[in-house]
Amino acid sequence: MIKAMMQAFTNLFKPVHTVKYPFEEDVVLPKDYRGLIEYSEDDCIFCDKCEKACPPKSIVFYQHPDGSKEYKYNAWLCIYCGECVRACPKPGEALWQSEKKPLSATKEQDVNNEWFVWQRAAAESRENHAAMKKAAKEKKRQEKES
């Protein structure tokens, strides 16, 4: 007990090795540090593999009626596991893990609700697109039969 107290007292006068992140940004990143996910729409082939591979669902594509897709990433939900990059057929071009540090949300940012709205809209956009495709297929079939 006395030994432990002596050790604790001695530690008070030793140099501090921790950083008060995010108030102090001066952090030395380790090799292979996994930070924020970055994306290039120009290189993406919209295969959705990243979305399917993401455990917390922090990548979600919105399906536009013209067939194009819109990417959105939730940096606050991301657990920096890198599964999306591993699943991507164009890692390093369409999707990559940068050395950018995680973001901390401010009180003013409504990150969760904004994301829920996006998720619902994206799910709806896919249902609408699937229904549109089904109707077009059915119409084609009927035209073929008549």
Ligand code: SF4
């Ligand atoms: S790093 Fe992991 S949690 Fe973050 S977007 Fe990729 S798969 Fe999802």
Ligand code: SF4
């Ligand atoms: S896995 Fe890669 S290529 Fe496929 S949608 Fe995601 S970013 Fe685009």
